[in-house]
């Protein structure tokens with residue numbers, strides 16, 4: 001397991017997680033729900049990825065598998081170059097505790113009612129073999145320095161979420177996975193949380209599901225899920241897949257046409273933007 005010094009030597013664009021043909025099927029009394037239908041994606045150190053899509057499109061299912069909280073029904077997940085299927089329970093537990101950070105939508109799931117904010121950070125630092133002082137720096141940056149002796153019941157919802165984020169980020173985990181991290185936050189807490197997730201993306205691969213345009217704006221790239229299919233990928237910056245010219249015309253570079261057989265690709269416009277989609281996928285029902 002790499003220590004902090006080794007982690008800092010890692011290149012920003014290094015691959016941290018890879019999903020190959022990822023499938024998640026939930027059995028139920030009335031049949032099966034195909035939540036993920038062959039998702040292919042790579043998550044690299046140095047990149048913050050927003051996963052968007054309508055309710056029920058599979059965002060939480062994808063994040064649950066990525067964060068090792070759930071297991072896929074088919075396909076493969078690689079973490080730090082290791083195929084997770086081949087790992088034993090102990091190795092998976094170690095990866096979960098040491099290398100994969102999970103931030104739930106509701107912070108209460110990660111907090112202990114009898115511990116103060118500073119004690120939460122000490123506990124998290126111990127698990128990740130990180131220096132305790134880095135926890136205090138995180139508390140400071142997340143606007144919680146004055147609340148370090150407060151217990152969860154004495155903190156507001158926004159403060160609780162910021163504390164849960166500080167715990168998730170301590171020790172520079174390789175992969176940071178957050179499910180709708182700003183969904184229940186006011187503007188100022190959202191800003192602090194997004195700034196810290198962006199900062200974390202300098203050294204980790206950061207992935208969050210969101211419906212919040214502020215969070216989408218904070219991401220380097222956006223993956224859009226629809227019916228469990230990763231239907232489009234928008235990259236920001238120099239390797240942008242699409243650009244909009246001054247007349248509002250969307251231009252796709254030639255390599256975009258290699259994503260799907262050209263004759264069968266669909267172009268769909270919705271509130272999230274313009275999407276180049278694979279052939280129609282039938283609904284479950």
Ligand SMILES: Nc1ncnc2c1ncn2[C@@H]1O[C@H](COP(=O)(O)OP(=O)(O)OP(=O)(O)O)[C@@H](O)[C@H]1O
Pocket residue numbers: 026027028033034035053054055056057058059060061062
């Ligand atoms: N534990 C489960 N058992 C059965 N079906 C489930 C389970 N979890 C999710 N599903 C179903 O899988 C599909 C994808 O759900 P998922 O929660 O991944 O979507 P989502 O995009 O995160 O939705 P939301 O934006 O509403 O959180 C949905 O049809 C959902 O009903």
